[in-house]
Amino acid sequence: MTFLPSRLAMNTLAMSTLALGALFPIAASAQASAQASAQAGPTAPVFTPGKLSPTQEVARGVLKELVEINTSVSTGNITNGALAMAKRFRAAGIPDSDIFIGGPRPERHNVVARLRGKNPAGRKPLLLLAHLDVVEALKADWSPDLDPFVFTEKEGYYYARGVADDKAMAAIFVANLLRMKAEGWRPDRDIIVALTSDEESGPFNGVDWLVTNHRDLVDAGLVINEGGGGVLRNGQPLFNTIQLAQKVVANFTLHVTNRGGHSSVPRDDNAITSLADALSKVGRYHFPVRMSDVTRQFFTETAKQETPAMGRAMRALVANPADAAAAAIIAADEKYSSMLRTTCVATMLSGGHATNALPQLAEANINCRMYPTDAPDDVRRALETAIGDTAVKVLVKSQRANSPAAALSAEISQPVAQVTKELFGNIPIIPTMSTGANDSRFFLTLGVPAYGVSGLFSDPSVDARAHGRDERMGIKSFFEGQEFLYRMTKLLTTNPPTIP
Numbered sequence: 001m002t003f004l005p006s007r008l009a010m011n012t013l014a015m016s017t018l019a020l021g022a023l024f025p026i027a028a029s030a031q032a033s034a035q036a037s038a039q040a041g042p043t044a045p046v047f048t049p050g051k052l053s054p055t056q057e058v059a060r061g062v063l064k065e066l067v068e069i070n071t072s073v074s075t076g077n078i079t080n081g082a083l084a085m086a087k088r089f090r091a092a093g094i095p096d097s098d099i100f101i102g103g104p105r106p107e108r109h110n111v112v113a114r115l116r117g118k119n120p121a122g123r124k125p126l127l128l129l130a131h132l133d134v135v136e137a138l139k140a141d142w143s144p145d146l147d148p149f150v151f152t153e154k155e156g157y158y159y160a161r162g163v164a165d166d167k168a169m170a171a172i173f174v175a176n177l178l179r180m181k182a183e184g185w186r187p188d189r190d191i192i193v194a195l196t197s198d199e200e201s202g203p204f205n206g207v208d209w210l211v212t213n214h215r216d217l218v219d220a221g222l223v224i225n226e227g228g229g230g231v232l233r234n235g236q237p238l239f240n241t242i243q244l245a246q247k248v249v250a251n252f253t254l255h256v257t258n259r260g261g262h263s264s265v266p267r268d269d270n271a272i273t274s275l276a277d278a279l280s281k282v283g284r285y286h287f288p289v290r291m292s293d294v295t296r297q298f299f300t301e302t303a304k305q306e307t308p309a310m311g312r313a314m315r316a317l318v319a320n321p322a323d324a325a326a327a328a329i330i331a332a333d334e335k336y337s338s339m340l341r342t343t344c345v346a347t348m349l350s351g352g353h354a355t356n357a358l359p360q361l362a363e364a365n366i367n368c369r370m371y372p373t374d375a376p377d378d379v380r381r382a383l384e385t386a387i388g389d390t391a392v393k394v395l396v397k398s399q400r401a402n403s404p405a406a407a408l409s410a411e412i413s414q415p416v417a418q419v420t421k422e423l424f425g426n427i428p429i430i431p432t433m434s435t436g437a438n439d440s441r442f443f444l445t446l447g448v449p450a451y452g453v454s455g456l457f458s459d460p461s462v463d464a465r466a467h468g469r470d471e472r473m474g475i476k477s478f479f480e481g482q483e484f485l486y487r488m489t490k491l492l493t494t495n496p497p498t499i500p
């Protein structure tokens, strides 16, 4: 049975000139699901506390194994994680010829496994991407009863470094691939699982390395990556998201030199004073509000979920991005403020060479998260203007290439809408721009659509702990995410899509 009813196909076609207009025709997709299935609303719960299914036991075991292997950038070893997952692929019967382990350095290996499809020549593979590396974590910084590298189950949560970012997705991709292999299921195109190094901060980004050195291994028609997820409010699913775009990282150096001298004879011109003045101006400077197709859609949809005052402000800003009062209301909420504009913030500082000398050099690092349409040179000029002091040089220290936003095709929006409805009921699906960065950018730059979708739900008011203390993942959310990605993977690799 063809999943797309003609009416939906026409909707999609008619709106295809708008990058996001075809986005989630929620009402139409709900109708499609109703036609495709007798089920109204969510199916039976996929998770019962204390009673894991065999495939859930596997996912839990993989997650435990992964988080207990320290893969942080300076104290860990990513290869150990890659080898452990390769062992699981091999044990499941995936031939050695379809498992690759490698990387630019011995402790920075990636693992790539492939489940062969029936007709791999017909459609380019589906790539399921997750990173194995994690942000550093010190036991002393965590609650006394938790160790960041010990998998701990407590009060409905799994705790450990990486349970949210990004080992939940890695474990789920592995467990689901093993499940499909055990079922003897043959997708209509290859499914590739790539678990990679140095997404967070290390210098040997695994996706970059694979794309440059082994393009064939990760050559795909569509990529599913971290960056999306669902939002819970009071434990109930509020909406699901697909991440389509991301901001761009650039670092600038504020650089001030001075002839210096003896500190007993100070002058008005002083490198540290100039730098301090400049930093204080940068700290108060706000870049102009920007609006893209993705953020316009985001604020339009999120307005419906928000408090009346916030909803009004979001609608007002979409109607008129110059509405400063509306922007101020939105910017007061840190969940949203960084989505409004390019942001720049001082992150490191150095200066002076002796307690009794006038400083000859003072420097600060300014970390900027640029709106994808802003150019580094424009940002540099804006900083210079805000500082207004020619003694302070603004230098580009590092900049990443802009990556385009992924267009939201029916190929991805339909499976996400269908499985969201099956598992979480009639909730909206909202496109997002990540204010951080992830590895989807490497594929987007190559023109390969890469989406942040996970079906992993969390409550940002209590669960936003990635990179921080006591990182955790709701156990129910983990297994719902597993089922979500399992069903979505099947829909994305079945042609025409059918319900698995």
Ligand SMILES: [Zn+2]
Pocket: 131, 165, 166, 199, 226, 438
């Ligand atoms: Zn991550």
